[in-house]
Amino acid sequence: MQEEKGHYMHYLLLGLLLVSACSKNGNTLIIQNKGSDTIVNLAQAWAEEYKTVNPNVALAVSGGGSGTGIAALINGTVDIANSSRRISKEEAEEVEKNNGQPVKEFIVGVDALAVFGHPKNPIEGMTLEELACVYGEGGTCIYWHDIRGTVVPGCKDNKIIRISRQSNSGTYQYFRDSILGKKRDLKLGSMDLTGSREAIDLVEKTPCAIGYSGMGYLSKHVKSFCISKAQGEACVHPTVKTAVDNTYLIARNLYMYTIGEPSKEVQEYMKWTDSEVAQQITIQAGYVPAVKR
Numbered sequence: 001m002q003e004e005k006g007h008y009m010h011y012l013l014l015g016l017l018l019v020s021a022c023s024k025n026g027n028t029l030i031i032q033n034k035g036s037d038t039i040v041n042l043a044q045a046w047a048e049e050y051k052t053v054n055p056n057v058a059l060a061v062s063g064g065g066s067g068t069g070i071a072a073l074i075n076g077t078v079d080i081a082n083s084s085r086r087i088s089k090e091e092a093e094e095v096e097k098n099n100g101q102p103v104k105e106f107i108v109g110v111d112a113l114a115v116f117g118h119p120k121n122p123i124e125g126m127t128l129e130e131l132a133c134v135y136g137e138g139g140t141c142i143y144w145h146d147i148r149g150t151v152v153p154g155c156k157d158n159k160i161i162r163i164s165r166q167s168n169s170g171t172y173q174y175f176r177d178s179i180l181g182k183k184r185d186l187k188l189g190s191m192d193l194t195g196s197r198e199a200i201d202l203v204e205k206t207p208c209a210i211g212y213s214g215m216g217y218l219s220k221h222v223k224s225f226c227i228s229k230a231q232g233e234a235c236v237h238p239t240v241k242t243a244v245d246n247t248y249l250i251a252r253n254l255y256m257y258t259i260g261e262p263s264k265e266v267q268e269y270m271k272w273t274d275s276e277v278a279q280q281i282t283i284q285a286g287y288v289p290a291v292k293r
Helices: 002-018 037-053 066-075 089-099 128-135 170-180 196-205 240-244 264-272 276-284
Strands: 023-025 028-035 057-064 080-083 103-117 125-127 161-165 191-193 209-214 226-228 251-259
Touching: 028 037, 028 066, 028 264, 037 057, 037 080, 037 103, 037 170, 037 196, 037 251, 037 264, 037 276, 057 066, 057 264, 066 080, 066 089, 066 170, 066 251, 089 103, 089 251, 103 170, 103 196, 103 240, 125 128, 128 161, 128 170, 128 226, 161 170, 161 196, 170 209, 191 196, 196 209, 251 264
Parallel strands: 028 057, 028 080, 125 226, 161 191, 161 209
Antiparallel strands: 023 028, 080 251, 103 209, 103 251
């Protein structure tokens, strides 16, 4: 009897693991959509608009970081994973190993990653080398005056407060790789936050701070620095135009991932994200409609 009960529980658990992430709530099909905090506001705006396109389908959108979304895809507990970085080869292999189908990739937009400071900060622009000096391992820029003798009003000891993101964030990984390359890491001692909104809010209140996020989160309450390769070269601000024409140095694709060919409802939604209406929402959210980079 105990053995039969054990077999029953085994097959019950196996059945639960094989159930699709899509679920029904009455007559409404719910599509689970999770991942990047960079994309979450855009995904939520798309979800709201999609209700008017297909009222029988709802999208349950949540953030948590690109790594969180990809982990859910590996576990088969999400229909669409949002990511502000490309899925790694190892992660894609895990998805296929666990779910029996390869990852399908959708490029849904382009984002310029903004670097910003407090409005009182007199610096207008920074070079990639200066950013590496501030954020990178072995970097010697500890005080604002280490960067061209800058003194920041309201920053009591003129010491730089580095605002960063947690390591499961696609924004963190893209910033690290763009500024430092793949053989060097960010230095310890930064304030690592869970989301872009928190980074913006903290820098707004902290004269000594520097931070980074997707440009869709920028507000008039922080100063966005223009970025150049080196002193004397063109210094470019993150905008829709500069992300499209590749003149801004820190721009990236935004991705959504599914397990293999998604269900009919998910396919219809992903096709809709390429529509003119959806792309207008992309622009309103501060991003660039999908282009191949």
